[in-house]
Amino acid sequence: xxxxxxxxxxxxxxxxxxxxxNCTYSDRGSQSFFWYRQYSGKSPExxxxxxxxxxxxxxxxxxxxxxxxxxxxxxxxxxxxxxSATYLCAVKGSRGSNYKLTFGKGTLLTVNP
Amino acid sequence: EAGVAQSPRYKIIEKRQSVAxxxxxxxxxxxxxxxxxxxxxxxxxxxxxxxxxxxxxxQLPKDRFSAERLKGVDSTLKIQPAKLEDSAVYLxxxxxxxxxxxxxxxFGPGTRLxxx
Numbered sequence: 001x002x003x004x005x006x007x008x009x010x011x012x013x014x015x016x017x018x019x020x021x022n023c024t025y026s027d028r029g030s031q032s033f034f035w036y037r038q039y040s041g042k043s044p045e046x047x048x049x050x051x052x053x054x055x056x057x058x059x060x061x062x063x064x065x066x067x068x069x070x071x072x073x074x075x076x077x078x079x080x081x082x083x084s085a086t087y088l089c090a091v092k093g094s095r096g097s098n099y100k101l102t103f104g105k106g107t108l109l110t111v112n113p
Numbered sequence: 114e115a116g117v118a119q120s121p122r123y124k125i126i127e128k129r130q131s132v133a134x135x136x137x138x139x140x141x142x143x144x145x146x147x148x149x150x151x152x153x154x155x156x157x158x159x160x161x162x163x164x165x166x167x168x169x170x171x172q173l174p175k176d177r178f179s180a181e182r183l184k185g186v187d188s189t190l191k192i193q194p195a196k197l198e199d200s201a202v203y204l205x206x207x208x209x210x211x212x213x214x215x216x217x218x219x220f221g222p223g224t225r226l227x228x229x
Contacts, residue, residue, distance in 0.1 A: 004155075031214045043204055043220040044156065051214050088155050098169040099211045101146075101218060103155030 002027040004091050006104035014112050019076040021087050021107050026070070029094030033065055035074045036088040038106065044088055048074060079111040115139065117221030119205050125227045131193035134224045138186070138207030144168075145182055146218060147190050148204040156204055162188060163211060192226075200228045 003026045013019045021035075032051055036044035050056045050063040050072070062075040072091070076083055086106040093100045118137040126132050138145050143164055148156035159178065161169040164185040173180070177196070182188040192199055202225050206218040 032216075034217065036220075043202075043223045046217050046219065049215075049217055090155075098161060100158055100161070100169060103157070105153070105155050 002091075002093055002097060002100075002102050004089055004102050004104040006087075006089050006107050008105075009107040010110060011107055012110045012112060013079050015079060015081060017079050017111075019079045019083065019109055019111070021074040021076075021089070021109070023072045023074075023089030023091075023104055024070055025072070025089075025091040025102075027091065027093050027097070027102075028067075028070065029096070030091045031094070032092035033063070033072045034090040034092070034101070035061075035063060035072075036090060036103075038086045038088055040085075076109075079109075081111050081113050084109060084111050117205055117207055117219055119203075119221040119224055121224055122222060123225050123227075125229065126195055128197055128228050129194040131191065132195055132226065133189050133191045134203050134205075134226075136188045136190070136205030136221060138188075138205070139219060142207035142209050143185070144208045144211045144216070144218075145188050146206040146208075147180055147188070148206065148220075150202045150204055150223070152201070159190070161211075168211070195226075195228045197228050200226055202226070 035048040048063040064073045089104040145162045147159045150156040162182040180190045202223045204223045205221045208216045208218045
């Protein structure tokens with residue numbers, strides 16, 4: 001059973017701070033990694049994808065990938081109250097798993113004004 | 114570009130009743146997924162279609178759940194008979210194709226099922 005683990009949270013940060021969300025995965029054959037944001041009562045919304053080791057920046061969001069350590073992270077700079085949501089880490093498995101997307105349980109982030 | 118459409122948005126049924134959910138993926142997307150998301154958990158894949166063929170249904174409780182994708186476009190997911198533990202949000206997602214890299218999945222609004 002391929003697993004994706006996220007820091008359990010909840011995570012609370014003040015407005016303007018950096019929020020750091022972490023994720024580890026067990027399938028070494030995974031090549032694609034995603035971060036979804038899910039507001040309460042809503043469906044997951046894709047915010048970042050990363051495929052290569054290193055950092056990928058998009059506005060206030062930076063995804064980091066380290067395949068050797070099987071570790072993915074998401075940094076949110078200048079956090080805003082509108083960033084308050086559950087963040088889901090998702091890992092796409094290898095061909096043997098039919099490229100199945102496995103989600104972590106999510107980390108609830110609260111940004112306090 | 115229109116997103117993934119699902120209906121109904123909410124459904125309340127009694128245990129042992131049957132229920133069906135409908136999904137229309139993003140136009141041109143070959144791969145369609147049904148997920149179950151229980152409160153406080155991440156989505157769990159139930160079934161994956163590539164065009165109108167089933168690629169993976171290893172986590173689908175086949176004694177009560179069934180799904181089909183007619184003509185490689187719309188899909189329906191059925192539960193018969195429902196159990197209390199089926200109370201969850203059922204999410205449909207689609208992607209242009211499937212491969213090891215790329216082809217992000219996009220989710221519909223979901224159907225919230227309550228079984229009483």
